[in-house]
C-alpha cells in the first residue's frame with residue numbers, strides 16, 4: 001500500500017475542525033523528498049524533520065521515493081505540533097511497516113527526535129469536540145496529556161510514550177496503554193475566611209456577591225484587608241458542576257496548561273501592567289487570556305485604576321456577554337469568559353482619603369481624577385461596592401476566629417441553587433429584561449425603593465443594581481418575593497460617594 005489516511009484535528013479559536021492526514025508515497029520517483037502540503041504553518045512544516053528522525057530512531061525506515069503529506073481540508077491554516085504523530089503513523093501505514101489502524105482513531109502528539117511522544121496543548125478540547133460529533137471516536141494521545149482524557153470513556157483512549165508503541169497498538173496489544181488519573185492533584189487554597197477579623201460588613205457584602213456571582217468593587221485604605229478578602233472568595237463559591245469543570249479544563253488546555261483538570265474555581269490576579277492581549281486573549285493563533293482562565297471563578301484586579309485604560313475598557317464586552325471575541329487578521333475566536341470580577345482600589349492616590357486616623361494628602365482634583373479612571377459602563381456592571389475601613393488594632397489582635405469558609409460556602413451554595421432552579425443562571429448574570437421577570441418586589445418593597453430612589457437621587461441604573469442585589473439578598477433568606485428588608489440591605493452596597 002502506498003497511500004494511507006489518519007484522522008486528527010485542528011484548533012480554531014475555541015472550536016475543533018476535523019483534519020485528515022493523507023500520505024502518498026511514490027516509490028518510482030528517483031528523488032528522496034518529503035513534503036507537507038495543505039496550508040501548514042511554519043511550525044507544522046518543521047514536523048518533517050521530527051517525523052523523519054523519530055521514524056529512524058525507533059527502528060522503522062523512511063521509504064524511498066517522494067513522500068507527500070496532505071492536511072485536508074486545505075482551506076484551513078494548520079497550526080500546532082500535534083500533527084507529528086498522525087503524519088508519522090500515516091507514513092508507517094502507507095509503507096506497510098505497521099498494520100492499518102481502525103478508522104475510529106483520532107491521533108495527536110508531538111514527536112521528539114528520539115521517537116518520544118510529547119504532550120501538546122488542546123487535548124481536552126479535541127476529545128470533547130470530536131466525541132460530540134462522532135460517538136465511535138477513539139483517541140491516541142501522549143501519556144503526558146492523559147489527565148485531560150478524564151471526561152471520555154477510559155477504553156476509548158490510548159496513551160503512548162513512544163512512536164514504537166504504535167506497532168503494538170496496530171496489532172491490538174493495548175494492555176499497557178490505558179490512561180491513569182491518580183497523579184493529578186490540584187493545589188488547595190489553604191486560605192480561609194476564618195482568618196479575617198472584623199470587617200463584618202465587607203464579609204456580608206462578599207457573601208451576597210458570591211451568592212449571586214455579582215461583580216464587586218472594594219474600596220479602602222492600604223492594609224484594610226482587601227487583597228486578603230479577595231483571595232478567599234473561591235473558598236466560599238459553590239463546588240463546580242461537571243459541565244463547568246469540563247469547560248474550564250478545555251480553556252486551560254487550549255491555553256497550553258497540559259494535564260490539568262480544573263475542578264476548583266479559578267482565581268486569577270493579573271498584574272496591573274498586563275497588556276490587553278494577555279487579559280482578554282490574543283496572539284497570531286488566538287489563545288485565551290486571563291478573563292477566560294478566570295471563567296467560572298474569580299478575576300481579581302487589585303488596584304483597579306492602575307490598569308491601563310484600554311485594558312479596563314476591554315472588559316466591557318465580556319462583562320456584558322460572558323464571552324470574549326478575539327479578532328485576528330485571519331480569524332475570529334470566541335472564548336468563554338463568565339467570571340466574577342473583584343476589583344479593589346484605594347479611595348485616592350495617597351490611599352487615605354476618608355481614613356479615620358491618617359490624613360489624606362491628595363488634592364481634590366487628584367481624588368476625582370483617580371476615581372474617574374473607571375468609566376460609567378464598567379462601573380455599571382459592578383453590582384456591589386464595598387467600603388473597607390481599616391480594622392482597629394484591638395480587633396486585629398483578637399484571638400477570636402471569624403466564621404469558616406466552609407460555613408459560608410454552605411449558605412452561598414444554597415442561595416445559588418435557588419437561583420439556578422428558578423431561572424437557570426445566577427442573578428449577577430441576568431440581563432435587565434430577565435431581572436424584571438424574576439425579581440418580583442412586594443408592593444411595599446416597591447414603594448420603599450421608589451421613595452429611596454427619590455431621597456438618595458438614584459439613577460435608573462443604580463435602581464436596577466439595587467433590585468438585582470435585593471433579589472440575591474432575598475435568595476440568601478430563601479424568600480420568594482423581594483421585601484423591604486432586602487431592598488434596605490441592598491442600598492448599603494452602592495459604595496460611599498466620593499466628595
Ligand SMILES: Nc1ncnc2c1ncn2[C@@H]1O[C@H](COP(=O)(O)OP(=O)(O)O)[C@@H](O)[C@H]1O
Pocket residue numbers: 195196197198199220221222223224225226227228229391396
Ligand atoms: N480584617 C483583617 N483581619 C486580619 N488581618 C488583616 C485584616 N486586615 C488587614 N489585615 C492584615 O494586614 C495585611 C494587609 O492586608 P491586605 O489585604 O494586603 O490589605 P489591602 O489589600 O487592603 O491593602 C494582611 O496581610 C493581614 O495581615
Ligand SMILES: [Mg+2]
Pocket residue numbers: 226227228302
Ligand atoms: Mg492589596
